[in-house]
Amino acid sequence: MSAAFSFALTATDGAARSGVISTPRGEIRTPAFMPVGTAATVKAMMPESVRATGADILLGNTYHLMLRPTAERIARLGGLHRFMNWERPILTDSGGFQVMSLAELRKLTEEGVTFRSHIDGSRHRLTPERSMEIQKLLGSDIVMCFDECPALPADDKRVAESMRLSMRWAARSKEAFGDRPGHALFGIQQGGVTQELRAESAEALRAIGFDGYAIGGLAVGEGQEAMFGVLDYAPGMLPEDKPRYLMGVGKPDDIVGAVARGVDMMDCVLPSRSGRTGQAFTRRGTVNIKNARHANDPRPLDEDCTCPACRNYSRAYLHHVFRAQEIISSMLLTWHNLHYFQEIMGGMRAAIAEGRFAAWQAAFHAGRAEGDI
Numbered sequence: 001m002s003a004a005f006s007f008a009l010t011a012t013d014g015a016a017r018s019g020v021i022s023t024p025r026g027e028i029r030t031p032a033f034m035p036v037g038t039a040a041t042v043k044a045m046m047p048e049s050v051r052a053t054g055a056d057i058l059l060g061n062t063y064h065l066m067l068r069p070t071a072e073r074i075a076r077l078g079g080l081h082r083f084m085n086w087e088r089p090i091l092t093d094s095g096g097f098q099v100m101s102l103a104e105l106r107k108l109t110e111e112g113v114t115f116r117s118h119i120d121g122s123r124h125r126l127t128p129e130r131s132m133e134i135q136k137l138l139g140s141d142i143v144m145c146f147d148e149c150p151a152l153p154a155d156d157k158r159v160a161e162s163m164r165l166s167m168r169w170a171a172r173s174k175e176a177f178g179d180r181p182g183h184a185l186f187g188i189q190q191g192g193v194t195q196e197l198r199a200e201s202a203e204a205l206r207a208i209g210f211d212g213y214a215i216g217g218l219a220v221g222e223g224q225e226a227m228f229g230v231l232d233y234a235p236g237m238l239p240e241d242k243p244r245y246l247m248g249v250g251k252p253d254d255i256v257g258a259v260a261r262g263v264d265m266m267d268c269v270l271p272s273r274s275g276r277t278g279q280a281f282t283r284r285g286t287v288n289i290k291n292a293r294h295a296n297d298p299r300p301l302d303e304d305c306t307c308p309a310c311r312n313y314s315r316a317y318l319h320h321v322f323r324a325q326e327i328i329s330s331m332l333l334t335w336h337n338l339h340y341f342q343e344i345m346g347g348m349r350a351a352i353a354e355g356r357f358a359a360w361q362a363a364f365h366a367g368r369a370e371g372d373i
């Protein structure tokens with residue numbers, strides 16, 4: 001266990017990289033997929049099951065936890081790791097994105113954001129300083145700067161103004177974060193899909209100096225082509241020796257394309273949320289288990305998958321428990337999806353380390369069919 005936070009690149013293959021982030025709570029193998037545990041739980045999963053899927057780190061959420069049960073209560077109870085029984089690394093988002101997408105009656109000023117809780121209508125304020133305080137109370141290992149992520153489409157003027165506000169907030173976040181050995185603060189690049197604005201944001205973040213750099217402002221409706229267009233240049237604008245984290249991504253082919261372009265870390269609700277809505281991701285494509293065609297199918301979701309759902313249950317059974325709205329349906333499909341996402345990450349880490357990423361990527365795409373398989 002390292003007392004400090006550090007990142008070591010172990011191999012590169014084209015723009016793709018593999019490495020290890022060392023933290024006092026354990027190592028994170030990169031490229032890494034981080035399951036989302038918004039309200040102190042990865043929905044439908046026990047923490048030991050999340051670990052069994054291969055996850056080294058999971059996510060918590062400042063916005064949700066500040067509203068319920070409050071960061072102060074979690075701190076009094078020993079912090080988020082103890083509270084949710086996950087002793088490995090935790091990354092928490094800063095709350096800005098969630099306020100803009102979830103809260104009501106939001107008011108944005110230079111100071112920060114005031115809003116009403118979507119849970120009980122109570123009034124709250126988030127600023128860079130308060131976001132740092134909340135993430136410190138939670139005890140998260142990787143803290144995100146408080147930023148503003150503009151909804152797309154937005155004109156260049158709006159994107160530029162929003163990015164520059166986020167850069168001022170990044171400086172305030174760094175100031176408020178202080179010096180916390182073993183804990184990391186990540187800056188978040190903004191700038192929409194405009195290369196000059198992305199460059200300006202990257203320079204601003206470099207000048208402040210962070211332990212890692214996130215690519216924000218994507219996966220907000222721009223589509224895969226536009227996102228990849230930004231990823232063709234944005235990762236290279238960020239310090240090469242620090243982790244690069246693409247926020248909110250994505251589908252399996254988004255993840256592979258992002259790693260191919262130099263991304264080290266990603267998070268997305270997709271595998272867990274889809275697990276609850278009956279969508280299973282497999283190496284041959286997607287299974288929508290609610291479709292009648294699966295009602296009599298004795299085969300597993302994926303013959304080559306070693307997860308508990310695929311080892312022990314048929315599509316017919318999964319179809320049945322989904323239709324019957326049984327809790328085990330969410331448990332099994334979420335476990336399968338998280339297991340499969342981690343299998344993609346493990347395959348890419350090995351392929352990059354062995355210099356065969358292009359072949360791995362070609363095989364990944366060759367095996368996939370569109371539509372319900």
Ligand SMILES: CNc1nc2c(CC[C@H]3O[C@H](OC)[C@H](OC)[C@@H](OC)[C@@H]3OC)c3nc(N)[nH]c(=O)c3cc2[nH]1
Pocket residue numbers: 036037038059060061092093094095096097098101144147148149188215216217218219220247248249267269
């Ligand atoms: C989907 N496209 C997507 N998600 C972006 C998130 C949020 C990630 C967040 O997305 C959910 O919150 C809504 C997750 O909870 C459900 C959070 O996990 C705890 C996760 O936190 C990292 C962004 N967060 C910040 N701070 N800044 C961003 O620019 C940004 C961009 C995103 N694009």
